[in-house]
Amino acid sequence: MSRHMFSGRTPLAALAALALNVAASAEIHTVLVGPGFDFLPAEITIQLDDTVHWQWNGGFHNVESGIGGVHDGNFRSGDPTSDPTTTFDVTFDQAFLDAHPMPDNLYPYYCIAHVGVGMVGSVTVEVAETCLADVNDDTTVDIDDLFEVLAHWGENGGTYDVNGDGVVDIEDVFDVLGAWGACP
Numbered sequence: 627m628s629r630h631m632f633s634g635r636t637p638l639a640a641l642a643a644l645a646l647n648v649a650a651s652a653e654i655h656t657v658l659v660g661p662g663f664d665f666l667p668a669e670i671t672i673q674l675d676d677t678v679h680w681q682w683n684g685g686f687h688n689v690e691s692g693i694g695g696v697h698d699g700n701f702r703s704g705d706p707t708s709d710p711t712t713t714f715d716v717t718f719d720q721a722f723l724d725a726h727p728m729p730d731n732l733y734p735y736y737c738i739a740h741v742g743v744g745m746v747g748s749v750t751v752e753v754a755e756t757c758l759a760d761v762n763d764d765t766t767v768d769i770d771d772l773f774e775v776l777a778h779w780g781e782n783g784g785t786y787d788v789n790g791d792g793v794v795d796i797e798d799v800f801d802v803l804g805a806w807g808a809c810p
């Protein structure tokens with residue numbers, strides 16, 4: 627089987643270690659609040675389970691979700707402040723998305739003191755279709771799915787073509803590694 631050909635070249639222990647690293651890759655994204663009337667970066671795209679860390683950088687500001695100064699209730703740092711030690715963190719995990727659903731997982735926000743002069747930002751949360759990588763349908767993406775993809779190496783499409791590009795190859799292996807863990 628193609629599995630043997632592959633494992634002869636690539637130590638499975640290294641693949642497993644890579645998978646663990648990928649699975650534990652939730653990131654923290656810092657957004658500067660001020661010193662002018664802007665957020666930097668103003669628009670960010672993050673992955674599910676990542677955290678946005680707003681850090682006050684001069685000026686009198688807050689972070690408040692919504693559009694045009696109308697708060698939508700998703701998140702709010704508090705009243706505007708110029709305290710330079712102020713920070714505000716939101717972790718955009720599945721529980722947060724479930725509690726605060728938004729179209730396309732797009733979360734607009736503003737500073738209530740300066741929304742009138744365009745102090746706005748947004749967070750877009752990308753959610754990987756992890757269950758596509760669960761090729762054996764047991765609700766967990768793990769070493770068994772990796773073996774299945776390797777065993778069907780080179781096939782044209784089908785269940786084991788995780789990314790749907792028409793061939794089972796290394797990209798599908800990376801998709802399995804990237805989706806490691808329980809399906810949501």
Ligand SMILES: [Ca+2]
Pocket residue numbers: 759760761762763764765766767768770771
């Ligand atoms: Ca599975």
Ligand SMILES: [Ca+2]
Pocket residue numbers: 787788789790791792793794795797798
């Ligand atoms: Ca593929």
Ligand SMILES: [Cu+2]
Pocket residue numbers: 663685686687688737738739740741745
């Ligand atoms: Cu402001």
